[in-house]
Amino acid sequence: MDADETRVRQMLHNLLSNSCKFTENGTVTLKVFLDNRDDIDWVNFAIIDTGIGIPEDSIKKLFQEFSQVDNSSTRKFGGTGLGLAISRRFCLMMGGDIRVTSVVGEGSTFTIYLPVKVVAKTSLRRRKTDR
Ligand SMILES: Nc1ncnc2c1ncn2[C@@H]1O[C@H](COP(=O)(O)OP(=O)(O)OP(=O)(O)O)[C@@H](O)[C@H]1O
Numbered sequence: 001m002d003a004d005e006t007r008v009r010q011m012l013h014n015l016l017s018n019s020c021k022f023t024e025n026g027t028v029t030l031k032v033f034l035d036n037r038d039d040i041d042w043v044n045f046a047i048i049d050t051g052i053g054i055p056e057d058s059i060k061k062l063f064q065e066f067s068q069v070d071n072s073s074t075r076k077f078g079g080t081g082l083g084l085a086i087s088r089r090f091c092l093m094m095g096g097d098i099r100v101t102s103v104v105g106e107g108s109t110f111t112i113y114l115p116v117k118v119v120a121k122t123s124l125r126r127r128k129t130d131r
């Protein structure tokens with residue numbers, strides 16, 4: 001892929017650290033795959049864990065700065081509540097985003113998707129309206 005290597009590395013580090021932090025006696029899997037949507041080739045990084053999971057009403061708030069699901073888990077696991085907000089910002093800057101699915105007590109999947117070739121936002125918009 002053609003992207004900002006440092007930012008991609010930081011996002012993967014943030015999401016993999018979360019999965020390791022919120023998974024005790026389970027597994028953390030990283031799957032990387034390509035697909036094509038809206039005439040754009042995407043690289044997908046799925047970070048899949050079998051950890052504590054996230055309640056549905058908290059998923060919407062996850063990407064807000066300093067947002068953490070509950071105080072007891074923050075006391076237990078630590079953190080500042082910035083990793084996801086920063087990672088999502090990087091992703092949007094590169095024309096991608098992060099998708100989340102989760103079931104409490106079963107685990108979570110965070111999928112980062114980025115264009116195979118990250119381009120400036122203006123040319124991405126132009127390419128979409130050209131169709
Ligand atoms: N894989 C996960 N499983 C369960 N909960 C998660 C997972 N990833 C994130 N969360 C929840 O989302 C919150 C926000 O995550 P985020 O990475 O933004 O902050 P943090 O990990 O608490 O702190 P920081 O990343 O700044 O050290 C976490 O505190 C946790 O409640």
Ligand SMILES: [Mg+2]
Binds near residue numbers: 084
């Ligand atoms: Mg974090």
